[in-house]
Amino acid sequence: MKTKMGKVFVACVLSIGFCLIVSRWSTLPAAGSDYPNKPVSIVIGVPPGGSTDMAARVLAQFMEKQLKQPVVIVNKPGAAGTIGGYAVVSAKPDGYTLGYFPGSGSIPEIYSYFYAAPYSSNDLRPVCRVHVPVITIAVKADAPWNNLKELVEYARKNPGMKFGHIGKSTLQYVVMATISRAENLRMIDVPFDGDSTMVPALLGGHIPVGTPVLYVIKSLLDGKKLKVLAVCLQKRAPSAPDIPTVAEAGYKLAYVPFFGLYAPRKTPDEIVKKLDDVVRKIAEDREFQDKNKAMDMPVEYEDAASFEKYLVHYKENIQSFFRNEGLVK
């Protein structure tokens, strides 16, 4: 019996050793004056297949042509994108590990009520903004409301109306709660774990209003199963020019979601500049814009300096929203 347990013990020790080796592997040293002279990886905080993943893969494909080096997408999903964010923060600041994140991955400190990330936006250096995802306010095609105003008036007369979103820390919730608060609607929120469960609930009439991204429901709009009352953007989406924005409907939206490219904070200026220039060129490329239009991911490039300014503004707005909602720790 003693030797049996001994073997089990030895196996345990060996396996733990293996884990440690793998965990050290990920930070191999690299030199770089003639950047880039080896493959560049872009970390994203979501599993493969979704709109973020696809947008990042298309971006990587175009960056490859410009940088003349392979650009690899690394999926590190989990903890609302902060596992991916942390991987970038703790990588060597040599420009070979980049991140492509929405606000939840790049400004984790505003979500301290929900989870504690071991880094903050100070640890990431914004390279540029690339895309804005299109969050919609959608209802069934046969619903009695044809625009956001009508929906708001109905909700005012019927307190306790439900709306679906994908978690209190997401912009889907923030947008609806902002409108509900501004108009004093007393709507009740129903959280779902993602569009893949919220959209069927919307189609089946289990919730009256949902907030899916346009990418997932485009075919349902074409098939006249759903209609979109408004999109949460500053200007109309190129792939859906006939859908008005929330602002056009008369509701102030101080924040729009975005996807940006980031590097570890200490990445040298010339590398960040080079990457920013490369993405600017790509963003102007007609083929790139068309590919993104097909995926309902509008390209809205913004350079490092103005993106950084926008992030400060965004952080303040979301923080004050959470403070008003009592979602602070």
Place this chain on the structure above:
Amino acid sequence: MNVFHDLFYGFGVALQPWNLLSCFFGVFIGTLVGVLPGIGPVGAMSILLPITFGISPVTGIIMLAGIYYGAMYGGSTTSILVNIPGEAASVVTCLDGHQMALKGRAGPALGIAAFGSFIAGTLGLFGLMFMTNALAGVALMFGPSEYFSLMCLGLSLVTYLTQGSVLRGLVMAGLGLFLSLIGQDIITGQARFSFGLMGLIDGVGLVPLVMGLFGVSEVLLNLEKLGEERKVLKTRFRELFPTKQDWRKSAKPIGRGTLIGFLLGILPGGGAVISSFVSYATEKRFAKHPEEFGKGAIEGVAGPESANNAASSSGFIPLFSLGIPANVIMALLLGALMIHGVKPGPLLVTEHPEIFWGTVASMYVGNAMLLVLNLPLISVWVQILKVPYRTLFPLILLFCFIGAYSISANVFDLYVMFVFGILGYALRKLSYEPAPMVLAFVLGPLLEKNLRQALILSDGNISVFLTRPLSAISLIIAAGLLLSAILPFVQKRRSEVIVEED
């Protein structure tokens, strides 16, 4: 028949040389990743995804879909041979499949798994062809309250998964439910029981949990026998395929498994995994000799393996009819189509018939290829049983590590797997069975989310579960199942008490 005309057109697409080649490539890769424990189709599909950007959408989707259903075939191989599930949907296959292998009947077990998968896969395609839109409509009738009751029904099957003490099975189910609570609370968005660990904010991963409980613990258990002479299993070729008697026993389980898998596969969230458990429990319930289950009953392999393959066919329904990806795999397929401007959804069949019918036809072709590919491989796989433990187990452990890591490229998952490996070892030493825990762990999050959503939607009125017909039916069946499982147990206890009093 219009459908057959369309299908004929689909075969025209699927049999074009490039599409045929990509189909073969897909199912071949799928078989490989399916056989390796823990390594699922997602990794292979996401690596090959950029390749599909440059080829026609139908060729790309034929290849990616091939990887997916190909992996479903291979998943049972390691379950049967070494008691380690190739993927979560093959957990229940371990229960009887490995027992069959220990009795020298690995060949028939692998054979019935392959034939069952083929039959279920092709029958599932008929459902996909004829009923896509009708079934999508049925799936939409399921709101949170219906899902909650359906999950209750699933959970009531736990008692059928235990071979020994029902009480111990329930304890394990309780543990599984508790483990499923770890992670973000859906209502408040806050992390629960995460102890400040980033890796636990999303909860414990299913793959690391399964690989630990089954893979690592199996290796640890076998280490104890390391010095012992391993009895070489003699398998003659004649025994590589199921016998007539095996077929007689398996016919109905394959049929029922197909139906169960097909229906549950439409519902989003773990359809294939749940359907394999439901099929196993159903077979045990209907069996003339339920006491044979857990000791190498071929019905316990045929049913679940058919179910998970049928579920992989019907899993395409929400994608093709509504454009909704029910899981990561469907999301990958959606992405591969969207990048070409093809939007799967209500208009797919009319706007892009070559994609819908081409894919469906390619699945017939692919299933046939898989059968041809897998049957000769059986004699190769059986040889694995002759590999000495000291060579085999380090390899298995390595694949488990790679598999658990590849899910989200997170080292934390390796620690999780390891903790569950030790837990699994301890539990099996104390004769607690891990299968009920896995079922409860899969159902737990669905149970909780749908309960809370249903109560928000009904403004806190709990009667909603009984006033909605589909929900009420599920609850009544669940109550019936629980009673029929627990009554004999209670009666036995009562008679024991009487004996003691005497």
